[in-house]
Amino acid sequence: MFLRKWIAVLAVLASIALLTLLVVKSQERPLDARLASDQLAQVNYATRLTQQFSREIARTRITRDTSFAALDGTAALWTSADERLARPETGLAAQPETNRTLNRYLALAAERRDGLAEFKAAQLHFIAAFARLRIEAEHILASLRPSDADQSSRTQVMTLLDELASYGLQANPNNGGRIYSLMARMNGRHPTFEQAARDVRAAKDELQPIADALTDSAPVEQLNALGALVRDTIAVQDARIEHYTLALAAFAGALLLVFSLIGLRLRGSFNELDGINANLEKLVEERTDELNRTLQELRMQQAHLIQSEKLSSLGQMVAGVAHEINTPLGYALSNVETVKESIALVEAAGGLSEDAQERVVEADVLLEDSMHGMHQIDELVKSLKNFSRMDRSTTELFNLNDGLDTALKICQNQLKGRVEIERDFAELPAVLCAPSQINQVFLNLINNGAQAIEGTGLIRIETRHEADQAVIRISDSGCGMDEETRAHIFEPFFTTKAVGEGTGLGLSIVFRIIEDHGGRITVDSTPGNGSEFTITLPVRQSAASSPVATFAAEPEASLSIGSATPAGA
């Protein structure tokens, strides 16, 4: 995990570095390009001046200008252009090939300019020779008569002059020959003229190679080569930048792709995460629900346990107390009966005074009352024992009316003098049930009814045998309840009593007990008009008792029972 993180960081850094490099490389072009175009401009300028120099040479020859002003100006400009070219800032010296070409050019250019003085001298020489020729020609022409013979001489001189002029400007293949033939035809008649013509021709022949050397194309060729080199450099650079740009584009594309992929994966991850979150929430909700249900269940079971624990300890206490009460009650009751019998014997024997007789009668009544009281105590103890059902079977056929009577006896103190009880019991078949639980239900409902009654009131208990069901209705003239309370009355921990007075479990336990017995319990109530609980229990139902193994698991026992045991073992 740690390693993966570092690899990711390194990859990101490498990408950034590569991107920066590519951007820098692809952005080099403006600077180089400016330099290169500068170089090209300089080269072109130098080329133009070189060409202009050649043209000025030619123009000077034609115009026979003797001042050479334009030619000198051009040469000066050319010189300064070459100086600029040679400066290191131009950058042409930076590369060996361009440097070589540049130097060759500069040498050639300097050579041309150095040759300018010679050209000027040759030019001046030619111009002077030609001037002399013209003066000689005018001399001859002035001496000639307008005769025919002279006319041909005139023509000869004029033609030779024209030919020499042409020769001086631009010698053609015929010029030289014609000049020699014309001079031969003159035949020495005009020796000075002929000498002048020869001089012109010689000056011209001297001038021509000099001019040719100054105007040859070598410098321009070098400059062209230089330009080509610069352009090549630019092309190479362009190609490199193109390469970098392409690489940048490719890299950017790749990065974009990577980012897209990462984005997609992120989106996927987020979606997944969302899904997981939603799932998690659902799961958490489900678990919470489950836990809540379990908690509720556990609380119910705990409450039930506490309830049955209470009942069990009540049973044990009742059983113990019953013995403690029954022993003195046993002899007290028996003694009263014995005394009563003795008194009857005494009375029967007769011979008592009137006062004694009266006393005996009174004693009999008192003893009768004592017996009545003791029978009541006996009944109460029996009821308590019946109610707790200590050492009684959990399920049996049970007379529900007896259960109701037992419950009534138990909560006698709650009712006495305050709540009137109206019993309307029909004969009920014995119902197979758990009597201790059913007793608890009855006690609970009667207690609730009594608590709902403020001051005096009435509790009516009715039993009916309807179809295959035993129906028990317990109604009270108490305060009743509203719809809201009625709807929740059988829910666990729902209570209308003040905190600490009730656990709110009573009716939920009642509900569960009746449901466990396959019965139903409903409630009908009007606020201010009392409530009526109706319990219906099926008369016949399967025993809910837990089965008990028939035989003790003893090796001895298992030898003798069960078909799996080999016979005669």
Place this chain on the structure above:
Amino acid sequence: MTAQPPITVRPRLLFVDDEARILVSLKSIFRTDYDVRTANSGAEAIEILRDWPADVLVSDQRMPEMTGVDVLRSAAAIRPDTTRILLTGYSDLEAIIGSVNDGEIFRFVSKPWRRNELRDTVAAAVRTTASALASNDPEPIAIQSPPDAQPAGETPANSDQPGVLILDADAAEREALRHVLSADRPTYVAGSFYDALEQIKTHRIGTVITESSIGGEPVTTLVNGLHQLRPGLVYIVLTGQPDAQHIIDLINYGQIYRVLRKPINVSVLRGAVNLAARRHQTLERRPDRARQLTEELAPLPPERQNRGLFAKIRQFLQA
């Protein structure tokens, strides 16, 4: 036995209770008609019994040192003919079962007692003792017989022997019991009261092994009714969820011989069945005594008398 004028021979009653006032009270009830002696503890009662053959022993259950069941067990060993009654205010299940199996009590009486009822009970007990004494064939008292007193399989099952009827609503349990017992003697099974009556009618049966309740209905009425019509049958009750009141009723109205709690130890069951068979033999030899025992059963309270069933039993067995 020395011949004594009948008038002077008053039945002897021995009462045991740690509460002296109980003894005073009981004595006041019975002293006019009986020769009454009292003991404040179990040990004292046993001492008295050694020299003094009481007709009836009435003991409390909850006493320090020696419980009522202990007293009854010892008394049965010393004076088997003495009829034993438990008089207690505490219906402890173990005590009740112990009083049947170890004490072989005649009656279980709850405190506070009704004076006249107790008088009747004691009178019945006295008559029972008298009929036993009149017999020269004392019935076997084999309290806590060793499990291998009659090893299984030694006595071959033969049809001469009175059979065993197993009354159990659960078929599997019925068959398991039959499997265990059929090696010793003919064994019949029944799943309902009517099946049981059918079997009793058609087969020679000496011992009835029954669940304490069949289909939620206690067998008390059936046992009581059968006593009337087939004196001499011996009853062993099996119970999974013992109910103190049921067992008390079965003692008082059904004179049951043994109560076995589930899960049942097979050797204990066999021992009980063998003892029951011997008791049945005795009663068969002495039909007058069997009838006497039946007569001395506590009368079923009217609400307990299942008229329909009773009539059915009668009709069935007399047909």
